[in-house]
Amino acid sequence: MTLSSRDRLPIGELSARSGMAPSALRYYEELGLIHSERTSGGRRRYRRATLRRLAFIRAARTIGLSLDEVSACLARLPAGQVPTAAEWSEVARTWERRIDDRIAELQRLKAKLTGCVGCGCLSLTRCALYNAGDTAAERGAGARFLIEDD
Numbered sequence: 001m002t003l004s005s006r007d008r009l010p011i012g013e014l015s016a017r018s019g020m021a022p023s024a025l026r027y028y029e030e031l032g033l034i035h036s037e038r039t040s041g042g043r044r045r046y047r048r049a050t051l052r053r054l055a056f057i058r059a060a061r062t063i064g065l066s067l068d069e070v071s072a073c074l075a076r077l078p079a080g081q082v083p084t085a086a087e088w089s090e091v092a093r094t095w096e097r098r099i100d101d102r103i104a105e106l107q108r109l110k111a112k113l114t115g116c117v118g119c120g121c122l123s124l125t126r127c128a129l130y131n132a133g134d135t136a137a138e139r140g141a142g143a144r145f146l147i148e149d150d
């Protein structure tokens with residue numbers, strides 16, 4: 001299918017309209033999350049539908065999906081055309097559990113940090129921020145006291 005130049009966006013315009021840096025766009029393209037065509041001069045041109053894919057990527061990243069997970073989601077959508085509402089809806093439905101998990105995680109975090117706000121004690125016995133000697137490292141990476149249940 002031949003696209004008119006109006007249907008193709010240069011990387012600068014895609015960047016401006018999506019709010020994502022050109023370097024991020026090139027990286028997403030390298031990962032196969034978005035696709036471009038090349039002009040005879042070798043410049044990238046993106047279909048307008050790429051803006052929807054980028055909005056989807058942003059939303060997915062906001063709820064905590066990894067780029068691998070984003071890639072798996074996008075693989076279920078047509079690459080060269082605008083997905084139907086039903087196709088978008090089906091993919092977005094798979095996020096429900098993830099959003100629920102994220103909400104629960106943030107509520108736990110809020111509950112644990114509420115006592116720390118304005119406190120500063122870093123108490124060995126009661127502070128969720130304190131991890132003397134990095135003893136929680138054996139339970140995994142990250143702030144274990146904050147992300148785990150009591």
Ligand code: FES
Nearest residue numbers: 116119120121127
């Ligand atoms: S800083 Fe005092 S409880 Fe966390």
